[in-house]
Amino acid sequence: MSVETSLADTRVSWGAPAGTARRSLGVAGKAAGYGFLLLVTAAVLYPLCFTVSTALKSPVEYATNELGLVHHPTTANFSYLISEAQVGTGLRNSLIVALGAIVLLWICGSMAGFAVAKLRFRGRIAFFLVVLSSGLVPFQTIVAPIYAELHQFHLLDSYVGLILVYAALGMPITVFIFAAYFGGLPSSLIEAARLDGASTLGILTRVIVPMALPALAITGILNFVMVFNDLLTPLLVMQSPDKQLFVVGIAQALGRFQEPTQMAAGIVIGLVPLTVTFLFAQRYLIRGVTAGAVR
Amino acid sequence: MAELEFHAVSKRFADGTDAVEDLNLRVRDGEFMIFVGPSGCGKTTALRMIAGLESPTGGEITIGGHSVTTVDPGQRDIAMVFQDYALYPQMRVRDNIAFPLKMRKADRGEVRERVAEVARLLGIEHLLDRKPGQLSGGQRQRVAIGRAIVRRPQAFLLDEPLSNLDAKLRVMMRAELIKLQQQIGVTTVFVTHDQVEAMTLGQRVAVMRDGRLQQVGPPQQLYHHPRNTFVAAFLGSPPMNFTHAALADGTLVVADERLALPDAIVRRLARGADGPVILGLRPEAFHDAGLAGDAELPTLAADVEITEQLGPETHAYVRIAGWEASELTERPPELAGTFAARLDPRSAAAPGVRLRLAVDLAHCHLFAPQSGETILAPPDGEAARDDDLQPTAERTSA
Numbered sequence: 001m002s003v004e005t006s007l008a009d010t011r012v013s014w015g016a017p018a019g020t021a022r023r024s025l026g027v028a029g030k031a032a033g034y035g036f037l038l039l040v041t042a043a044v045l046y047p048l049c050f051t052v053s054t055a056l057k058s059p060v061e062y063a064t065n066e067l068g069l070v071h072h073p074t075t076a077n078f079s080y081l082i083s084e085a086q087v088g089t090g091l092r093n094s095l096i097v098a099l100g101a102i103v104l105l106w107i108c109g110s111m112a113g114f115a116v117a118k119l120r121f122r123g124r125i126a127f128f129l130v131v132l133s134s135g136l137v138p139f140q141t142i143v144a145p146i147y148a149e150l151h152q153f154h155l156l157d158s159y160v161g162l163i164l165v166y167a168a169l170g171m172p173i174t175v176f177i178f179a180a181y182f183g184g185l186p187s188s189l190i191e192a193a194r195l196d197g198a199s200t201l202g203i204l205t206r207v208i209v210p211m212a213l214p215a216l217a218i219t220g221i222l223n224f225v226m227v228f229n230d231l232l233t234p235l236l237v238m239q240s241p242d243k244q245l246f247v248v249g250i251a252q253a254l255g256r257f258q259e260p261t262q263m264a265a266g267i268v269i270g271l272v273p274l275t276v277t278f279l280f281a282q283r284y285l286i287r288g289v290t291a292g293a294v295r
Numbered sequence: 296m297a298e299l300e301f302h303a304v305s306k307r308f309a310d311g312t313d314a315v316e317d318l319n320l321r322v323r324d325g326e327f328m329i330f331v332g333p334s335g336c337g338k339t340t341a342l343r344m345i346a347g348l349e350s351p352t353g354g355e356i357t358i359g360g361h362s363v364t365t366v367d368p369g370q371r372d373i374a375m376v377f378q379d380y381a382l383y384p385q386m387r388v389r390d391n392i393a394f395p396l397k398m399r400k401a402d403r404g405e406v407r408e409r410v411a412e413v414a415r416l417l418g419i420e421h422l423l424d425r426k427p428g429q430l431s432g433g434q435r436q437r438v439a440i441g442r443a444i445v446r447r448p449q450a451f452l453l454d455e456p457l458s459n460l461d462a463k464l465r466v467m468m469r470a471e472l473i474k475l476q477q478q479i480g481v482t483t484v485f486v487t488h489d490q491v492e493a494m495t496l497g498q499r500v501a502v503m504r505d506g507r508l509q510q511v512g513p514p515q516q517l518y519h520h521p522r523n524t525f526v527a528a529f530l531g532s533p534p535m536n537f538t539h540a541a542l543a544d545g546t547l548v549v550a551d552e553r554l555a556l557p558d559a560i561v562r563r564l565a566r567g568a569d570g571p572v573i574l575g576l577r578p579e580a581f582h583d584a585g586l587a588g589d590a591e592l593p594t595l596a597a598d599v600e601i602t603e604q605l606g607p608e609t610h611a612y613v614r615i616a617g618w619e620a621s622e623l624t625e626r627p628p629e630l631a632g633t634f635a636a637r638l639d640p641r642s643a644a645a646p647g648v649r650l651r652l653a654v655d656l657a658h659c660h661l662f663a664p665q666s667g668e669t670i671l672a673p674p675d676g677e678a679a680r681d682d683d684l685q686p687t688a689e690r691t692s693a
Binding site: 193 | 346347348367368369370371373374375377378379381383384385394395398399442
């Protein structure tokens with residue numbers, strides 16, 4: 001009896017410090033976790049803040065205060081870029097090409113993805129594998145044939161030519177995403193629409209695509225970023241300066257711009273369309289992640 | 296509205312599975328027909344073949360006398376309610392119901408009118424501007440039915456539409472479906488694995504097993520005169536009791552008991568039927584002999600294992616000395632070897648109690664031990680009703 005009591009006592013006396021230790025470890029662990037997250041956030045945000053801050057500095061302020069925050073913000077760099085350095089033209093061209101490619105990718109990619117995911121035909125898997133594996137070919141190895149083909153079809157230095165190249169480059173991942181998304185939709189929806197009298201194209205356009213906003217958002221953003229960040233393809237296809245894309249403009253300006261503040265302003269301008277697109281599509285992206293969770 | 300017919304229809308899937316084999320069946324104009332059977336029996340495949348969502352690998356399907364075997368699903372003028380309802384989530388209820396009309400390029404005013412009419416019929420007028428995601432299970436069910444009936448199809452197919460509803464709602468929807476079918480009078484085929492749904496909903500029930508039609512007829516006919524042990528065991532809850540017995544000169548020998556068969560049963564026996572048989576007894580064939588009852592019935596000593604008090608009746612699972620329940624008797628493992636009896640609630644049956652059970656053989660069933668087919672001829676007047684199992688050749692010549 002006495003042994004039991006003493007054991008119980010021991011347990012009680014050990015129990016309290018152990019609980020406190022766990023709690024304090026919990027708090028310390030949490031603090032360490034948050035500290036780490038803060039560090040990562042700072043590492044991501046610092047270059048962005050530095051760029052925005054630099055873009056708002058005058059060359060004189062930048063010379064005296066290179067790393068610090070801006071004290072006397074000015075929009076002179078932006079006005080110079082927009083009026084003199086054709087940044088606006090580059091942006092417009094990038095938007096035309098990106099949107100053109102995305103629309104083409106949505107149309108062709110959703111059709112191919114639907115066929116692969118929901119239609120039964122001979123060679124379906126082989127077709128899917130060929131489309132997917134074409135995405136593994138390094139772009140550098142097909143630069144010459146692409147150039148030759150565009151030249152043959154008189155599509156060099158044209159929006160259409162560049163749009164077609166981007167549509168081809170973005171097709172594998174687009175078809176893959178659409179096929180994966182459509183594959184998760186219940187087949188009964190398609191069967192119901194078929195019984196209701198819809199054609200295959202009608203099923204795709206009226207029933208399936210309107211349900212695929214997350215897939216549209218993801219493929220849209222991926223391809224938008226691809227077009228906006230790519231340097232090699234526009235250099236290859238576009239020749240006239242007034243048709244050149246934004247990134248090429250910035251790269252070429254590296255030599256022309258004397259001031260780092262103007263470079264920074266160029267980068268900030270380039271970030272705007274991507275940020276706006278992402279903010280707009282964000283809710284669909286999140287919905288895409290949770291899709292299928294609910295019956 | 297139209298008659299649906301299967302003529303020697305079979306379906307073999309690419310992996311070699313025979314989902315439906317040599318199905319001959321006629322669903323009459325305006326009839327409420329149930330396809331019932333366990334999972335994998337081919338009932339859903341048969342339904343999908345009517346809809347055109349699966350093509351038969353043999354035979355012919357006709358709707359209203361016209362062969363539709365190769366006709367596109369959209370051209371068959373058939374509507375279907377799916378197990379998961381298959382409502383278009385991005386469309387409002389109104390647009391969901393209007394969809395089949397729009398696909399047929401119906402006039403805008405007509406679409407509005409028909410949608411309103413269907414909504415009124417189903418009591419979902421207040422839901423028309425909601426999206427399917429904002430509806431409860433029962434409401435979605437109604438919308439799915441609305442979408443199916445709005446274009447007044449020739450036939451109406453339902454694939455286990457009640458299986459996603461809770462028990463209470465299921466009973467309610469069952470009653471509504473019967474009422475609705477009577478109101479619109481459209482030929483309806485309803486697929487279910489639930490024998491209670493099959494018994495309560497249909498004018499006729501087709502029982503399927505392993506791709507083959509076992510028996511078709513009105514629920515009562517199937518219940519009281521099952522063609523084989525499968526149908527006998529599948530319909531009824533608790534299921535029928537089976538035991539091995541022998542038949543000799545109108546007397547049934549079970550273990551050491553000699554039970555005289557009533558004349559009504561003997562008359563239905565073929566000559567020379569003596570020999571081993573499987574005796575099938577519904578739970579209601581047993582009565583508590585301790586209560587005032589028919590003194591002429593033979594009685595047996597039974598040890599009660601467990602009882603289920605349901606209020607109006609008591610289910611007792613009993614062991615009868617010397618009687619061995621056949622392997623056909625479906626019971627949970629802990630009740631293996633027991634016989635189910637549906638007793639009067641006043642019965643003294645309780646676990647551990649020994650009862651005298653009276654056995655009413657007037658409703659017994661006798662099956663051939665090898666084939667499992669019944670050896671009792673249908674009672675007068677029942678045979679003529681069952682016109683759906685004729686071989687193809689006879690049907691064609693008829």
